[in-house]
Amino acid sequence: MMNPIWLKTFCTLAEVRHFTRTAERLYMTQSGVSQHIQKLEEQLSTRLVVRDGRQITLTDAGVRLQARGKVLLAELDELATFVADDPPYRGSVALMSPGSVGLKLYPALLDLQQQHDALVIAHTFAPNDDIERAIRHAQVDIGLMTRHAQVADVTTEQIGREQLLLVTPGEIEDISWAALQQLGFIGHPDGVYHAQQLLGANFPQFEHPDLLPLRGYSNQIGLILAPVARGIGFTVLPAFAVEAFAAPSQIRVHPLDNAVFEPLYLALPRGKPLARRIQTVLELIRSAI
Template sequence: MINPNWLQTFCTLVEVGHFTRTAEKLHMTQSGVSQQVRKLEEQLGCALLVRQGKQFTLTDAGERLYREGRQLVLALGNLEQRVAADPAWEGLVRVMSPGSVGLKLYRRLLALQCRHPALVIDYRFAPNADVERAVAGGGVDIGFMTARSSLEEVSVRPVAREPLLLVTPAAVAEPDWETLCRLGFIDHPDGAHHTGLLLGANYAEYESIQQLEKTGFSNQINLILEPVSLGLGFTVLPAHAVEAFDHPAHVRIHPLAHPVSETLYLASHRRKAMPNRVKMVEEEALQHL
C-alpha cells in the first residue's frame, strides 16, 4: 500500500516544482522531501522523476501517479475534515422513550428538524426495558425512562417529574371507589403499575388491579383514552398522554388527595462521547419537560 504521507509529498513537489519550496510548504527539510520521494520510488519499483540538478521532470510513471494520486490526497484531506467535523445541526439523532414522553416531545423535535433540515430525528416509542437495552447496546443516542437503570453501561439522571392522572368519562363527577368499580378499567401496558401507584395512595379499598373489571385494553398510547371518552371505563395515565388527547371535553381529570408523580430519567451510554448534534437535541427536549 502506498504511504499516504509520501504520496502527499510527491504531489506537492509536482505542483510546487521545487524541492526547497516544497520543504517549506510541508514544514520539512529538503533532504526529507528527497528521501520520501526515493522511498516512494523504491516501493513502486520505478523512477518517478528525472533529476536535472535542481530541476526535475516527471517520468511516465510519475505522471500517472500524480494524475491519480492527487485525487487520493484530496479525498484523504476531505475525509479528515469530515471526520473531525462535529456540526450541531446536521446528522442523525436517535431518541427512544415511553409513549407518554414521546407524545410530549416528538412534535417539538420535528419542529427543530424543520428549522434545521440537515438534522434527522429518529424517534421510537418503547417501554423502559427496551429503552435501557437500546442505550446500553448503542442503538439510540438519547433515552428517557421512568425508572433507574440496572445496567452498568447506562448512566441516568433525573430531569423531570410527570404526574399520574385518574381519568374518567366526562359525566363522572365524584370518582369514589364504588363508581370506579362500576365503570371498569381501561387497561394498557403500564396499567397495573400506574394504577397501583395512584389508586394505592388514594383509595383504602385498593389492593390490586384484579379487583377491577377490565373493560378494554390498548397498547397505543394515543388511543387509550378513546374508550374512556365513550363511557366504557376509567384509566390512569401519565399527564403528557392525557394532554395529547384530541377530545379533552369528553373526559374528566380528577385531582386526588395524594398526588403521585413518576420521575423521568435521561439515559445515555456511560462510555460514549456525545456529539454536538445529540447535545443540541437533548437540550431542546429538556426545555419541554
C-alpha cells in the same frame, strides 16, 4: 501500502520543481523532503525524479505518479472531510420513549424538522425494557425511560418527572373508592403499575388493580382515554398523555391528597461520543421536559 505523507511530499515537489520551496510549503527541512522522496523511490523500486542541484525533473514514472497521486490525495482529503463532517442539523436521529412523554415531545420534534429539513428523526413508542435493549445494541441514539438503567453499558440521567393522574368520565364530580369500583378500570400496558402507585397511595381500600372490574383495555396511548370519555370506566395515566387528549371537556382529572410522580430518565450508550445532530435533539428534549 504507499505512505500518504511521502506521496504528498512528492506531489508538492513535482508541482514546484524545487526542494527548498517544497520544504517551505510543507514546513519541513530540505533534508526531510529528500528523505521522503528517497523512501518513496525505494518502496516503488523506481526512480521518480532527476536531481539538478535543488531543482528536479520528473521521470516517466514520476509523471505517472504525479497524475495519479494528485487524484488519490484529493480523495483522501474528501474522505477526511466526510468522516469529520458533524453538522448539527443534518442526518438521522433515532429516539425511543414511553408513549406519554412521546406525545409531549413529538410536536416539538416535528417543529424542529420543519426548521431543518435535512434532519430526519425516527421516533418509536416502547416500554422501558425495549428502550434499554435498543440503546444497548445501538439500534437507537436516544432513549427516555421511567426507571434507571439496569445494565452497565447504558447510562441514565433524571431530567424530569411526570405526575400520575386519576381520570374519570367528565360527569363524575366526586370520587370515592365505591365510585371507582362501580366505574371499573380501563387498562393499558402500564396500567397495573400506574394504578398501584397512585391508588395505593390514596385509597386505603386498594389492594391490587386486578381486584377492580376491568371495563376495557388499549395499548395505543392516544386511545386509552377514549372509553373514559364515553363513560365506560376510569384509568390512571401520566399527565402528558392526559394533556394530549383531543376531547378534554369529556374527561375529568381528580386531584388526590397524595400526588405521585413518575421520574423521567434520559438513556444513552455509556462512553459513546455523541454527534452534534444528537446533541441538537437532546437540547430540545431537555427544554421540552
